[in-house]
Amino acid sequence: MNGPDIDGTLPGQDIEEESSEDEVRRESDSVYQSSESSSSMNWDGDGDGYGWREGESLRGWLYLIAGAGYTLLVVYLLLVIWMGYENIPVLSDGKIADTSGAFTTAILISAMVYVTMWFFMSGKKHSFFTEDPDKAKFYAGIIGLASLVIIALSWADYSREMIVSAILTSVSSWSYIRSSQMK
Numbered sequence: 001m002n003g004p005d006i007d008g009t010l011p012g013q014d015i016e017e018e019s020s021e022d023e024v025r026r027e028s029d030s031v032y033q034s035s036e037s038s039s040s041m042n043w044d045g046d047g048d049g050y051g052w053r054e055g056e057s058l059r060g061w062l063y064l065i066a067g068a069g070y071t072l073l074v075v076y077l078l079l080v081i082w083m084g085y086e087n088i089p090v091l092s093d094g095k096i097a098d099t100s101g102a103f104t105t106a107i108l109i110s111a112m113v114y115v116t117m118w119f120f121m122s123g124k125k126h127s128f129f130t131e132d133p134d135k136a137k138f139y140a141g142i143i144g145l146a147s148l149v150i151i152a153l154s155w156a157d158y159s160r161e162m163i164v165s166a167i168l169t170s171v172s173s174w175s176y177i178r179s180s181q182m183k
Contacts, residue, residue, distance in 0.1 A: 069172030
């Protein structure tokens with residue numbers, strides 16, 4: 001018998017053994033997953049053992065972040081910009097010379113950031129975009145670029161007000177839109 005054996009080798013030829021890395025990986029992954037799930041049960045905060053992994057829990061946290069962000073935005077717009085409180089750390093570093101201009105610009109930037117995020121994240125579900133859902137992202141790009149132009153034009157006068165309001169609006173809007181999509 002000079003033909004190949006069943007395993008495809010010739011008589012006298014050494015058989016190369018395949019490494020069992022796949023098996024080792026699978027075992028280590030399952031060990032890691034079990035330790036990860038047991039450690040996450042300790043940090044969930046709601047006592048049911050699942051916590052962050054539950055859709056309702058994550059949805060609730062996102063709504064909490066959105067509510068806190070929008071409230072902080074209103075406080076920032078009214079107290080810091082409009083009423084001129086100077087003793088709030090990080091949010092104010094001095095008197096704003098033109099409060100109405102800063103207030104108007106911050107509200108405009110906040111509104112444009114919200115509309116941009118809405119078009120980008122959930123505008124395709126609107127009836128206006130039934131024929132071409134990707135057109136919503138086109139409008140998001142237009143409004144986003146327009147807000148960047150307004151920021152660039154007003155940078156010297158209201159840079160801090162625009163940046164703080166844009167960051168607060170973007171975090172809050174993302175959290176709100178994302179949590180409303182989790183129904």
